[in-house]
Amino acid sequence: MPTYPKRPRAYVTFQIRLPPDLKRQLEDYAFQTQQSQIAVVTAALEDYLRRVTELESKPDIADESSGPGPNA
Secondary structure (H helix, E strand, C coil): CCCCCCCCCCCCCCCCCCCHHHHHHHHHHHHHHCCCHHHHHHHHHHHHHHHHHHHHHCCCHHHHHCCCCCCC
16 A cells, blocks of 8 residues: 655645646556555655755766866
8 A cells, every 4th residue: 555645734726737648647657556646746746856956966077077187
């Protein structure tokens, strides 16, 4: 049985437009995991924002490797 995330105390409502195929995937996944579509979208958005924030806080690897090469 899936575990459900704790519900926030308050919600806001907004609309999004999804391609039909993505909406079908959301419906199928929510049905298969016995979760609401909003629970799936909320978890996915939270995970995405956490990962993006973590990536932005790490030093840029390209900046570290742009220094002088081994033959400098």
